[in-house]
Amino acid sequence: MSINDREIIGDTPDFSALADEDGNEIIKDLTSRVNSISVQEREAGLHDIHGIGGIDDKSTGEEQVLVNKMRLLLSERLHWRSSSAFRMADAESSAYTTDSSFLLMFLRCENYNIDAATNRLFVFFKQKLRLFGPNKIGKKMITLADLSPDDMKSYSAGFFQLLPHRDHVGRAQFVNLPHYTTWDQRENVVSRFVVEWTGSGRTADSYSIVGAHSKLRMIFHLCMAALMDEETQKKGAITVVHSLLSESSEPRNPKGYDPVLIWESIHMLQKAIPLRFVGTHICTDPSSFSGKFFSSMARFVGDAGIVRIRFHQVSFHEVNERLSTFGINSILLAVSQSGEKKTEKHRELMKVIKSIEVAKLLTPEKLTVLVPSATDVLLGRGKPIQNHAGNIRLGLIAESQLEEYDEIANRLDKTKLAEITMAKMKNAGVRFLSRDDNGFWELAAERLARERVSSTFRTVRDRLKVSRRSTEEKADSTVARKRSLEKLEEQSD
Incomplete structure (x- = not known):
C-alpha cells in the first residue's frame, strides 16, 4: 500500500495483553x-x-x-x-x-x-x-x-x-x-x-x-x-x-x-x-x-x-x-x-x-547552533570548553606545529601562522563558535577565532615547558636521592 x-x-495495534506477556x-x-x-x-x-x-x-x-x-x-x-x-x-x-x-x-x-x-x-x-x-x-x-x-x-x-x-x-x-x-x-x-x-x-x-x-x-x-x-x-x-x-x-x-x-x-x-x-x-x-x-x-x-x-x-x-x-x-x-x-x-x-x-x-539566514559538533572549536573559558573534542584537536594541531612556531621570532609572522592554521581547519569543515549573550552558539568573528588559535599555541608551549621542567626536576630529584643512598652505603661500609 x-x-x-x-x-x-495507521491502524492502532491491540495493547490489551501487554501486562500478561513474558518480556524474555x-x-x-x-x-x-x-x-x-x-x-x-x-x-x-x-x-x-x-x-x-x-x-x-x-x-x-x-x-x-x-x-x-x-x-x-x-x-x-x-x-x-x-x-x-x-x-x-x-x-x-x-x-x-x-x-x-x-x-x-x-x-x-x-x-x-x-x-x-x-x-x-x-x-x-x-x-x-x-x-x-x-x-x-x-x-x-x-x-x-x-x-x-x-x-x-x-x-x-x-x-x-x-x-x-x-x-x-x-x-x-x-x-x-x-x-x-x-x-x-x-x-x-x-x-x-x-x-x-x-x-x-x-x-x-x-x-x-x-x-x-x-x-x-x-x-x-x-x-x-x-x-x-x-x-x-x-x-x-x-x-x-x-x-x-x-x-x-x-x-x-x-x-x-x-x-x-x-x-x-x-x-x-x-x-x-x-x-x-x-x-x-x-x-x-x-x-x-x-x-x-x-x-x-x-x-x-x-x-x-x-x-x-x-x-x-x-x-x-x-x-x-x-x-x-x-x-x-x-x-x-x-x-x-x-x-x-x-x-x-x-x-x-x-x-x-x-x-x-x-x-x-x-535574521533567518544567521547561523545559530544549538548543540556544537565534535569538530567545532568553542571560544570561552571553563573545563567543559577545554575538554570539548574540537578544542582538544586544536591543541594537538598546535603541538604538532610548535617547533615551527617557536622558530618564528617576529610576532606578525606568528600571527600569520595562526591565520594559516585557522584557514586550513575551516577548509576541513571546522567551525569556530562563540556563545551569544542569549546562550546559543554562533560563528565567531574572524579576529576572535584567530586569537583563539594564537592563544592555543602559547598555552601549549607554556604547558610543555612546565611539563619538561617538572620532568627535569623529578629526574634531578631521583639522581640526588640515588647519590644520597650511595653515600650512605659507602659510609656504612
Whole structure:
C-alpha cells in the first residue's frame, strides 16, 4: 500500500495483553525477526547503530539538483490524496513549502531518495495540521510561543530531552524517561473541528483533528528544534529509553504508560519528522512491567527499525558503562546517581531554543547552533570548553606545529601562522563558535577565532615547558636521592 492511501497514524495495534506477556519471550521473538532480515539490511542497521554508516556525501551543487527534482515531483503529485495538507500549506506559503533548506531536511533524512522524501513531506504536513491546526500549517517554524500552557508543562517536565552534547560521531542524543511521566488523560483534548480547503479546480478535502496531545506537540517541536543544526540533519540522532530505577528510587507509574500515545509518537518519528533516528537503546528490567511494555512496543516497529534497537537489561548503575560501548557518553546527565530526574540542563536548553527562534525570526539566514559538533572549536573559558573534542584537536594541531612556531621570532609572522592554521581547519569543515549573550552558539568573528588559535599555541608551549621542567626536576630529584643512598652505603661500609 502506498503512503498516500494511509491514515496519519495507521491502524492502532491491540495493547490489551501487554501486562500478561513474558518480556524474555518477546525479546526472543524480536531476535528471530532480526535473523530473518537480509544480510544487507542487518549490516546497514549495525553500521547505523554503531555510528559507522551515514548518508551519502553530496556537494552543495548536487544537493541543489536533487532539491529541484523533488520540487518537480511535488508538482506532479499534487493530485494525490496524501498531498492535501501539503497543498493547504503551499497555498498559504509556497516560499516555505519549496524552500531549499526545508526540502533538504527530508532528502537527507531519506539518504537523498526523492520518492521517499516526498512521501515523508506529505505525512509531515498531515501531522502538522493534526497537531497545530490550519492556522499554523503555513508557518515555517513552530516556536515555543505557539505551544499552549499544557504543552509547556509537558516540555518543562523533561520526560523527553535533547541532551546538550553529541555522541562520539556527532549524532544528536535524545533521552526518554517514562518512569517520570504522568499520563494525564485530560491532556487529550476532546474538542473536534473540521477544516475545509478547496484548491483551484480541485475537490474539497476534510481534516478531522481529534485529541491533539500536548506531549506529541512538544516532541514535534523539540525534534524540529534539533534539526536547526545541519549536523543533526546529516548524522541523525539516537534515542535512549531509560526506564531503570536505582535501588533507592520509589517506583513511579509502574503501569502508567499510555500505549496509544507512545504508538503515535513512534509513528510520528518514523514517518513524519525529517530526522533520521539511527539507533534506539532501551534500558529496562525485562521482568518489570516497563520491560514487557517497551519490548512489546518494539514489535510494532518495521523490520528496518528492529535492527536499530538494542536492549540493555542491566542494573541502574551499570547502564552508563553499557551505553559507552556505543559511544554514548554521560547519558545519565538526565538522571542523578540516586535515580532522580534532572531537568536543569533541559530547561537551559529550552531558553536557548527560545533565543534561537527569536534570532531566526529577525535574521533567518544567521547561523545559530544549538548543540556544537565534535569538530567545532568553542571560544570561552571553563573545563567543559577545554575538554570539548574540537578544542582538544586544536591543541594537538598546535603541538604538532610548535617547533615551527617557536622558530618564528617576529610576532606578525606568528600571527600569520595562526591565520594559516585557522584557514586550513575551516577548509576541513571546522567551525569556530562563540556563545551569544542569549546562550546559543554562533560563528565567531574572524579576529576572535584567530586569537583563539594564537592563544592555543602559547598555552601549549607554556604547558610543555612546565611539563619538561617538572620532568627535569623529578629526574634531578631521583639522581640526588640515588647519590644520597650511595653515600650512605659507602659510609656504612
